[in-house]
Amino acid sequence: MADYRKQGDVAVLHANNPPVNALSYHVRQGLYDGIEAAEKDPSVKCIVICGKGKTFPVGADIREFASGSAKKFPNLIEVCDKIEACTKPVVAAIHGFALGGGLEISLGCHYRIGGTSCKVGFPEVNIGVLPGAGGTQRLPRVIGLKPSLDIITSGCHVGAKEALKLGILDKIVQGDVVTEGIKFAKSVQNQPLHGRRVSTMAVPDVSQANALCNSAMAEVKRKSSGLLAPVACVKSLRVAAQTPYKDGIKIESALMLQLMTSGQAKALQYAFFAERLASKWQVPGGASHATVTPRPVKSCAVVGGGYMGSGIVMCILNAGLPCILVEANQKFLDRGIKMIQGLYAGSVKLGKMSEQDAKKTLSLLKPTLRYEDLKDVDVVIEAVFEDMKLKQEVFGKLDKVCKKDALLCSNTSTLNIDKIASATRRPDRVMGMHFFAPAYYMKLLENIRGAETSPQTVATVTQLSVKIGKVPVLVGNCHGFVGNRMMAPYTTEAQRLLEEGAYPHQVDQVIEEFGIPIGPLKVGDLTGLDVSWKITREVSRMLGLDHTKREDVEPFGLYFPVRNALYEKGRLGRKTGAGFYKYEKAGSKVAIPDPLVMDIIDHHCREEGIDRRRIPPQEIYERCLYSLINEGFKTLEEGIAARPEDVDIIWLLGYGWPRYTGGPMHFASQIGLRRLYGRIEYYHNKYPDRDHWTPSRLLKTLSQQEHPVPLAQWGQFASTTSRL
Numbered sequence: 251m252a253d254y255r256k257q258g259d260v261a262v263l264h265a266n267n268p269p270v271n272a273l274s275y276h277v278r279q280g281l282y283d284g285i286e287a288a289e290k291d292p293s294v295k296c297i298v299i300c301g302k303g304k305t306f307p308v309g310a311d312i313r314e315f316a317s318g319s320a321k322k323f324p325n326l327i328e329v330c331d332k333i334e335a336c337t338k339p340v341v342a343a344i345h346g347f348a349l350g351g352g353l354e355i356s357l358g359c360h361y362r363i364g365g366t367s368c369k370v371g372f373p374e375v376n377i378g379v380l381p382g383a384g385g386t387q388r389l390p391r392v393i394g395l396k397p398s399l400d401i402i403t404s405g406c407h408v409g410a411k412e413a414l415k416l417g418i419l420d421k422i423v424q425g426d427v428v429t430e431g432i433k434f435a436k437s438v439q440n441q442p443l444h445g446r447r448v449s450t451m452a453v454p455d456v457s458q459a460n461a462l463c464n465s466a467m468a469e470v471k472r473k474s475s476g477l478l479a480p481v482a483c484v485k486s487l488r489v490a491a492q493t494p495y496k497d498g499i500k501i502e503s504a505l506m507l508q509l510m511t512s513g514q515a516k517a518l519q520y521a522f523f524a525e526r527l528a529s530k531w532q533v534p535g536g537a538s539h540a541t542v543t544p545r546p547v548k549s550c551a552v553v554g555g556g557y558m559g560s561g562i563v564m565c566i567l568n569a570g571l572p573c574i575l576v577e578a579n580q581k582f583l584d585r586g587i588k589m590i591q592g593l594y595a596g597s598v599k600l601g602k603m604s605e606q607d608a609k610k611t612l613s614l615l616k617p618t619l620r621y622e623d624l625k626d627v628d629v630v631i632e633a634v635f636e637d638m639k640l641k642q643e644v645f646g647k648l649d650k651v652c653k654k655d656a657l658l659c660s661n662t663s664t665l666n667i668d669k670i671a672s673a674t675r676r677p678d679r680v681m682g683m684h685f686f687a688p689a690y691y692m693k694l695l696e697n698i699r700g701a702e703t704s705p706q707t708v709a710t711v712t713q714l715s716v717k718i719g720k721v722p723v724l725v726g727n728c729h730g731f732v733g734n735r736m737m738a739p740y741t742t743e744a745q746r747l748l749e750e751g752a753y754p755h756q757v758d759q760v761i762e763e764f765g766i767p768i769g770p771l772k773v774g775d776l777t778g779l780d781v782s783w784k785i786t787r788e789v790s791r792m793l794g795l796d797h798t799k800r801e802d803v804e805p806f807g808l809y810f811p812v813r814n815a816l817y818e819k820g821r822l823g824r825k826t827g828a829g830f831y832k833y834e835k836a837g838s839k840v841a842i843p844d845p846l847v848m849d850i851i852d853h854h855c856r857e858e859g860i861d862r863r864r865i866p867p868q869e870i871y872e873r874c875l876y877s878l879i880n881e882g883f884k885t886l887e888e889g890i891a892a893r894p895e896d897v898d899i900i901w902l903l904g905y906g907w908p909r910y911t912g913g914p915m916h917f918a919s920q921i922g923l924r925r926l927y928g929r930i931e932y933y934h935n936k937y938p939d940r941d942h943w944t945p946s947r948l949l950k951t952l953s954q955q956e957h958p959v960p961l962a963q964w965g966q967f968a969s970t971t972s973r974l
């Protein structure tokens with residue numbers, strides 16, 4: 251709703267819908283009625299629109315798109331037009347964020363003032379729609395087409411200073427924005443309004459409209475190929491330059507309607523809410539984010555200053571927390587410090603940070619070679635090599651020197667967290683924190699709860715994860731957890747396809763066309779074939795297998811003959827300039843299909859007596875993606891992942907799965923679970939020796955329901971108890 255009050259001859263309208271004042275039906279109705287009441291009241295001379303609590307409205311209520319309430323009278327277009335048509339001056343007083351529909355409301359106002367830290371923007375492209383309440387028609391009339399194209403197609407926020415420079419804001423104010431808004435409104439209450447109604451203005455750079463829109467269209471098609479919303483934004487902005495507002499708004503509405511019902515918008519909006527759900531955890535016994543109070547974390551330490559460790563240190567420092575970095579020797583410690591300093595220097599050079607801020611942040615870092623220096627820290631994150639013996643050694647040492655209630659976390663990507671915890675006398679205060687590389691950039695944190703990890707440890711680690719800017723997803727303990735476990739069948743199928751008839755570039759092309767930015771074999775080259783070779787050897791050892799014997803490893807999905815042949819020839823991937831592809835030079839990013847690799851593959855097939863066949867792209871697509879999805883269902887049925895939304899967030903934020911499909915689980919729901927199950931069963935019959943094709947029981951059950959089960963209810967069909 252919106253609160254209406256009078257202060258002297260000023261009517262103040264507060265949008266009141268915590269926490270972010272989304273413009274749901276009651277808020278729109280309140281604003282509409284408020285304007286009408288103020289207009290009718292002869293004692294009111296001017297009006298201020300603002301937001302209650304922490305922000306101005308941040309946009310339409312996204313949940314209303316699916317329910318249809320967004321179109322109910324008064325819709326957002328009608329509210330903005332009502333405000334603009336008001337015969338008394340209306341001032342938007344912005345604090346916090348004015349985004350999407352919130353910015354549209356303020357562009358409907360005759361004046362806009364903002365607090366020093368306010369931000370404005372049109373993030374609609376991120377959820378698959380466009381600023382459909384006049385945003386594409388009014389913004390270019392205020393600031394011109396060029397900056398409007400940038401703001402609307404990028405979805406980026408604009409700070410107060412920049413907004414003032416562009417002309418979105420008329421004034422930046424210090425202190426309470428509503429008080430200042432009232433003062434400002436009084437100062438303009440006798441000014442004529444005809445020059446202040448944005449819809450009547452002309453677009454200033456209209457003469458360049460064609461050139462600007464053509465180049466923006468080419469840019470959005472290059473950057474976000476296949477995405478509907480950015481293309482529609484450019485179309486709608488072009489219309490603003492060519493047509494009067496009353497016609498332009500109709501075209502904008504038609505484009506908005508098409509987008510709102512698109513699968514992409516549904517998937518992107520699903521991802522928006524899934525991301526916010528991720529940190530809301532619950533564990534068996536009922537303890538949850540809502541019931542457990544986290545312990546305060548005032549200082550952290552990181553063990554290991556390699557690429558991952560240094561990145562983790564930076565996340566902690568960026569959050570304003572002191573951090574100790576421990577290394578085994580001076581050479582490694584110096585290398586870690588240099589890497590961290592270099593990255594901050596880079597940020598300063600790129601203008602992302604001031605030199606002073608970089609210095610201040612770096613002053614929070616304390617490098618050391620002595621474990622004893624960790625005696626007072628609240629949380630330690632270990633980031634040494636992925637080697638159980640080494641990790642246990644480190645945890646044993648940490649357990650001795652750290653205070654009793656300190657939490658000990660491991661940045662492991664695959665190893666058993668309970669085994670690591672067994673090296674300590676505090677398994678209840680041990681957890682996995684699986685960061686993704688580069689750790690200072692990637693938003694995902696897969697947090698692993700061990701069998702004895704206490705709810706308070708989960709609460710504290712979750713809170714710390716959010717504080718350091720991550721999206722934490724709580725998962726259970728198993729080999730590879732959720733993300734890497736699902737990765738295994740995907741890469742296995744990609745490699746097995748090579749033996750049956752495909753070449754690396756054919757496999758990668760199908761996956762990249764689907765929307766994953768780098769295909770699985772290019773990822774292999776990026777990671778290093780020696781690294782994956784060693785992982786295969788280690789996992790085989792752990793399972794008591796001889797990694798050189800096909801009959802040993804094949805049933806476990808650990809047989810990669812092409813990779814092994816390349817490894818033995820010294821083709822270790824990008825770093826050596828040759829792997830599944832060739833590269834112009836070592837370290838180069840451009841992967842070139844290599845006839846030599848094709849010969850190696852052909853030779854292997856001849857030796858094994860394999861008749862190579864043409865593999866259709868659809869088969870590549872299904873074998874790589876459906877095997878991964880099947881594994882995702884298994885993590886749900888085993889209670890390793892708590893919700894399908896969590897699986898999706900892991901793949902969206904950690905592995906480059908295309909956001910406009912919503913993630914593997916959402917994508918599965920779009921394929922249809924009956925059809926998906928049928929294809930997985932088909933491959934299971936074709937490849938009975940490959941365990942990853944055994945259909946998930948949960949998927950089977952869901953596929954047999956008479957009506958499709960909504961994704962949010964899949965958990966009710968997972969029979970196993972949660973292993974979180």
Ligand SMILES: CCCCCCC[C@H](O)CC(=O)SCCNC(=O)CCNC(=O)[C@H](O)C(C)(C)COP(=O)([O-])OP(=O)([O-])OC[C@H]1O[C@@H](n2cnc3c(N)ncnc32)[C@H](O)[C@@H]1OP(=O)([O-])[O-]
Binds near residue numbers: 349
């Ligand atoms: C015929 C006419 C047709 C209609 C035309 C409409 C045209 C219009 O242009 C379309 C839009 O405005 S599209 C909209 C364009 N605007 C956007 O896309 C802005 C999206 N929002 C954001 O970017 C961030 O929320 C902020 C940066 C605002 C705050 O970040 P922060 O401080 O980290 O907070 P947080 O954790 O992120 O959110 C807190 C809680 O609020 C919830 N919630 C948030 N926004 C919501 C919304 N719009 N809705 C509903 N709910 C929304 C969020 O789920 C969470 O709920 P929980 O239950 O507590 O978990």
